[in-house]
Amino acid sequence: MANFDQNDDSVVVIVGSGAGGGTLGNELAQKGIKVVILEAGARVENQDFINDEWASFVQLAWKDTRTTSGTWRVHQDFPNLPAWIVKAVGGSTVHWAGASLRFQEHEFKTRTTYGALPGANLLDWPITLAELEPYYTKAEDKMGVTRTNNIPGLPGNNNFKVLEAGAKKIGYKEVHTGRMAINSEPRDGRGSCQQIGFCFQGCKSGAKWSTLYTEIPKGEATGKLEVRPNAMAVKIEHDASGKVTGVVYMDGSGALQRQKARVVAVAGNSLESPRLLLNSASAMFPDGLANSSGQVGRNYMRHMTGSVYGVFERPVHMYRGTTMAGIVRDEAKMDPSRGFVGGYELETLSLGLPFMAAFLDPGAWGRSFTSALDDYANMAGMWIVGEDMARETNRVTLDPVVKDKNGMPVASVHFDDHPNDVAMRQHAYQQGAAIYDAVGAVRTFPTPPYPSTHNLGTNRMSEKPRDGVLNKYGQTHDVKNLFVSDGSQFTSGAACNPTLTIVSLAIRQADTISGMMSRGEI
Amino acid sequence: MREIDRRSRVSRRSFLHASATVLPAAAAAATGLGISAEAAWAQEAKTLKPATMATLVLMARDIFPHDHIGDVFYIKAVMPYDAKAGSDPASRALIEEGVARLDADAMDRHQVAYLAVPWEQQRVEILRGVELTPFFRKIRGDLVVSLYNQKDLWAKFGYEGSSADKGGYIHRGFDDINWLPQS
Ligand SMILES: Cc1cc2nc3c(=O)[nH]c(=O)nc-3n(C[C@H](O)[C@H](O)[C@H](O)COP(=O)(O)OP(=O)(O)OC[C@H]3O[C@@H](n4cnc5c(N)ncnc54)[C@H](O)[C@@H]3O)c2cc1C
Numbered sequence: 183m184a185n186f187d188q189n190d191d192s193v194v195v196i197v198g199s200g201a202g203g204g205t206l207g208n209e210l211a212q213k214g215i216k217v218v219i220l221e222a223g224a225r226v227e228n229q230d231f232i233n234d235e236w237a238s239f240v241q242l243a244w245k246d247t248r249t250t251s252g253t254w255r256v257h258q259d260f261p262n263l264p265a266w267i268v269k270a271v272g273g274s275t276v277h278w279a280g281a282s283l284r285f286q287e288h289e290f291k292t293r294t295t296y297g298a299l300p301g302a303n304l305l306d307w308p309i310t311l312a313e314l315e316p317y318y319t320k321a322e323d324k325m326g327v328t329r330t331n332n333i334p335g336l337p338g339n340n341n342f343k344v345l346e347a348g349a350k351k352i353g354y355k356e357v358h359t360g361r362m363a364i365n366s367e368p369r370d371g372r373g374s375c376q377q378i379g380f381c382f383q384g385c386k387s388g389a390k391w392s393t394l395y396t397e398i399p400k401g402e403a404t405g406k407l408e409v410r411p412n413a414m415a416v417k418i419e420h421d422a423s424g425k426v427t428g429v430v431y432m433d434g435s436g437a438l439q440r441q442k443a444r445v446v447a448v449a450g451n452s453l454e455s456p457r458l459l460l461n462s463a464s465a466m467f468p469d470g471l472a473n474s475s476g477q478v479g480r481n482y483m484r485h486m487t488g489s490v491y492g493v494f495e496r497p498v499h500m501y502r503g504t505t506m507a508g509i510v511r512d513e514a515k516m517d518p519s520r521g522f523v524g525g526y527e528l529e530t531l532s533l534g535l536p537f538m539a540a541f542l543d544p545g546a547w548g549r550s551f552t553s554a555l556d557d558y559a560n561m562a563g564m565w566i567v568g569e570d571m572a573r574e575t576n577r578v579t580l581d582p583v584v585k586d587k588n589g590m591p592v593a594s595v596h597f598d599d600h601p602n603d604v605a606m607r608q609h610a611y612q613q614g615a616a617i618y619d620a621v622g623a624v625r626t627f628p629t630p631p632y633p634s635t636h637n638l639g640t641n642r643m644s645e646k647p648r649d650g651v652l653n654k655y656g657q658t659h660d661v662k663n664l665f666v667s668d669g670s671q672f673t674s675g676a677a678c679n680p681t682l683t684i685v686s687l688a689i690r691q692a693d694t695i696s697g698m699m700s701r702g703e704i
Numbered sequence: 705m706r707e708i709d710r711r712s713r714v715s716r717r718s719f720l721h722a723s724a725t726v727l728p729a730a731a732a733a734a735t736g737l738g739i740s741a742e743a744a745w746a747q748e749a750k751t752l753k754p755a756t757m758a759t760l761v762l763m764a765r766d767i768f769p770h771d772h773i774g775d776v777f778y779i780k781a782v783m784p785y786d787a788k789a790g791s792d793p794a795s796r797a798l799i800e801e802g803v804a805r806l807d808a809d810a811m812d813r814h815q816v817a818y819l820a821v822p823w824e825q826q827r828v829e830i831l832r833g834v835e836l837t838p839f840f841r842k843i844r845g846d847l848v849v850s851l852y853n854q855k856d857l858w859a860k861f862g863y864e865g866s867s868a869d870k871g872g873y874i875h876r877g878f879d880d881i882n883w884l885p886q887s
């Protein structure tokens with residue numbers, strides 16, 4: 183395991199060890215490039231994960247204060263918890279469920295395909311599906327995605343069987359146990375899924391891909407990667423020429439440290455990455471680093487989500503087995519005759535009783551609420567993942583009042599659903615209920631979006647520097663040795679879970695960075 | 705399919721044992737008794753009034769009524785307020801004043817304290833009247849965790865809890881559903 187000097191200015195410093203940062207770190211290390219990953223959270227290994235929702239939340243989740251505003255219901259229900267993501271080595275790939283889907287071609291061209299939607303700030307990506315395809319292939323192999331690379335699909339659990347039966351009954355065709363970065367058979371030194379059912383709480387068996395026990399140890403084994411846990415980046419510094427020179431961070435003891443760098447890559451997830459850039463404002467960059475466009479923090483996307491639960495006369499035990507191995511893809515297509523642009527997927531989802539009580543209908547009480555929980559064992563559940571529309575006003579800013587323990591302003595998240603999101607959610611709620619009704623549900627209910635698990639778009643890629651923060655390689659338009667490597671790069675969100683795309687972009691970015699370094703461009 | 709035995713797994717004895725650290729011994733004796741200020745667990749409160757404790761328990765049941773769940777789970781959920789009130793005068797005031805308001809509303813409508821209002825529906829109407837107050841929001845918000853995060857209660861809802869220690873569900877019924885219509 184490497185241990186680099188803080189004054190070593192030849193290292194690449196990556197902020198965050200999740201899907202983007204963890205992957206980039208390993209890919210660079212494999213190419214012989216020296217990397218220091220600063221990770222705000224602790225290092226918690228598989229055997230320490232807890233099969234208990236609240237205890238696991240306390241162990242892994244990002245709980246530092248954030249603030250919210252806007253008309254989204256999360257603001258009302260969870261004013262200081264806009265997102266449910268991880269603060270630990272491995273980032274949100276510790277919590278994630280493993281659903282790994284590619285964008286469709288038109289989803290890289292939303293402005294062209296959907297037109298100038300009023301109230302939205304749509305933009306085509308500066309890359310195409312064809313350009314990303316070879317990297318999708320690499321990512322699927324790296325992550326061991328089922329139904330790719332001849333890897334069989336996972337077996338369906340009870341929750342899936344209900345979804346499948348209902349979906350087929352109402353005529354859906356593309357229904358299966360998903361493309362999952364979860365081993366259906368032993369692969370890459372990790373065993374196969376034991377159907378434990380606590381995928382969100384960290385996979386104790388290691389069947390599910392997470393940078394924590396794949397990318398990171400592989401990178402460390404090269405001797406080129408050092409991961410520093412409990413290291414919270416607070417500011418990126420630059421020199422008089424405008425090149426970044428290092429990152430100031432707070433270590434586990436609360437002391438400020440400075441790691442020098444040749445290149446800095448920010449991968450703190452879509453709330454913290456723009457916050458770090460904005461908090462790095464200087465005389466030369468008064469509006470924040472890499473923010474000449476004013477787009478840092480804007481165009482925040484969280485997917486159009488919601489859930490549908492169905493109650494049946496007989497038990498389902500939806501919590502048994504893989505949480506999200508089940509999908510209906512028929513509605514992911516582009517078909518404006520439904521009354522909205524973009525599409526959505528329906529994926530199996532289950533929560534344990536404690537989280538069900540917290541998320542079913544936050545704020546609710548009385549018999550309508552408790553009678554639903556009384557039938558917990560007889561419930562099936564699904565989650566909606568739809569494309570939401572980028573809006574300039576949906577954004578992460580620095581809270582004018584609330585500061586963290588370093589005195590740095592916290593991230594404040596503003597979000598209003600676009601009318602297209604609302605129309606799509608309504609459609610999805612109806613279709614979800616129809617699926618369960620078709621197999622005899624006695625009661626179905628829509629549940630509102632949870633705190634965001636998918637956080638995207640706040641440092642988006644754009645062809646022209648005035649429209650976004652990054653070029654097609656995730657390099658900032660303004661500072662050539664500063665990159666962004668997480669989901670905040672997304673120009674649009676697509677009707678699918680984001681992580682496969684984040685990982686593909688990170689693999690591609692490693693090629694870019696190493697090429698530029700060897701050519702002496704950065 | 706493998707179903708869960710939803711009868712209480714907490715025998716009196718194991719309850720006494722398991723909750724010794726959480727509850728005063730007398731509280732356990734409440735199992736089966738009604739919710740009243742005279743109950744031993746209510747009498748053991750050190751800071752809050754016994755009637756306040758009892759009102760909180762009934763209020764908890766009225767907020768999240770589950771007829772297959774014994775009072776003891778609601779008692780367990782609200783018991784920590786006594787210690788909290790002991791160390792934090794602001795929470796003590798919030799609770800005592802909140803309960804006084806419930807009693808005042810009950811007096812206005814039914815000429816008795818909240819605890820003595822006979823029908824759940826009548827008490828729920830009183831609660832509807834205060835549901836936007838900080839007192840109600842605090843109690844409801846805390847209960848979501850203090851009630852539903854009691855492991856002893858999970859099996860009663862058909863939830864099996866921790867699974868990795870039992871080898872997951874791969875051999876324990878992850879796909880044993882047998883009643884779906886054949887298409
Ligand atoms: C419950 C749940 C289920 C999910 N299921 C799926 C799924 O099935 N499929 C899918 O595609 N996606 C899923 N996701 C989303 C997926 O986890 C994220 O999209 C992905 O991990 C985001 O990658 P990232 O690199 O942007 O950020 P993350 O993976 O969140 O990594 C960011 C890391 O940066 C660290 N960090 C932040 N700020 C700083 C700082 N200033 N200094 C140092 N470190 C910092 C954080 O602590 C964190 O570890 C799920 C997420 C959750 C929470």
Ligand code: SF4
Nearest residue numbers: 375376378379381385
């Ligand atoms: S169900 Fe499978 S992937 Fe999920 S936690 Fe268990 S072993 Fe891991």
